[in-house]
Amino acid sequence: MLFVLLLGALIWGIGHLMRVPVAARLNMLGLLYVVVLAVQVALPEGHPVREMTGGSPALWLLLGAGVVLVLIYRAGLKRLRGRAEVVEAAREEAKPREHEGPFTDEELERYARHITLPDIGGGGQFALKRAKVLVVGAGGLGSPALLYLAAAGVGRIGVIDGDTVALSNLQRQVIHADARIDMPKVFSAQAAIAALNPHVEVRPYNRALTGDIAETLFADYDLILDGTDSYATRALVNRAAVATGRPVLAGAISAWEGQVTLYDPASGAPCLACVFPEPPAPGLAATCAETGVIGALPGVVGSMMALEAVKHVTGAGAGLKGRMLIYDALHGEMRAIRVQRRAGCKVCGSI
DSSP: OHHHHHHHHHHHHHHHHTTOOHHHHHHHHHHHHHHHHHHHHHSOTTOHHHHHTTSOHHHHHHHHHHHHHHHHHHHHHHHHHHHHHHHHHHHHTTSOOGGGSOOOHHHHHHTHHHHTSTTTHHHHHHHHHHOEEEEEOOSTTHHHHHHHHHHHTOSEEEEEOOOBOOGGGGGTOTTOOGGGTTSBHHHHHHHHHHHHOTTSEEEEEOSOOOHHHHHHHHTTOSEEEEOOOOHHHHHHHHHHHHHHTOOEEEEEEEBTEEEEEEEOGGGTOOOHHHHOOSOOOTTSSOOHHHHOBOTTHHHHHHHHHHHHHHHHHHTOSOOOBTEEEEEETTTTEEEEEEOOOOTTOTTTTTO
């Protein structure tokens, strides 16, 4: 058994030195466990390999049961912590915040280029200061969106994501850094935002978005930015946003193409289910990990999301209500198509 434990420690140590993500290292240890258990069951008693790897399956079964219990406990604890974060955020709502007061001299200088812009001005900048924006996902799209929202002076920025920073993220997820590999993405994003603009309030939610918290969480924000890459999560965001009457700026990317639109049935725009009433067929909506993605593309699309968020909050220009902006990076082309609400939509049809 000592041999197997040493082998596991070696796998973990080499993985750490090579900066293999924690999840991948855990998968390798899980595979090692399955192989050892198979050896214990398949080989007869007294076999040298079986003796070298513990001599009995009972020990490994007990160890596996212990690990499962620990994982169940941690999952339950994380679930309770996530609910507590949402409740605490609601309590904090009543407290006075810096972003609710007048501009300081430093803020006036920081946002001078906005304030002198006729379409924004002092009133628009103050609207940004009072705005509360939630970003779902701190990955490729969330990274530039979070940075530009913070730089623009959005008073409260929430970010929810249950993942940790991995080396493969750094090709495109520019809010994270090499020194923060294995750190939860929301805390990495919080550190980057604090370094960029200490005048904004950041609320990190280190957990996946689930149906039991989505509506409560969304109710604390004025605008939702959806930067996720899963249809199931997008559909969850859409349902919660419709239920709470919150507009959603949604972005999506794949390989060389990206799109941005505003879902807002409360103001006449369609919701996600109006445009995409059914989930895509298997293989037609692969993630970036499966298809690959050019590194600068999420920077372009995520920046568009932040720009549209600023326009939405300040009322500047023409937004994307009823339109979807499609960007083809490979051929350098961009076009906008009309989208509209669908009669009988199963999500927003009753609004």
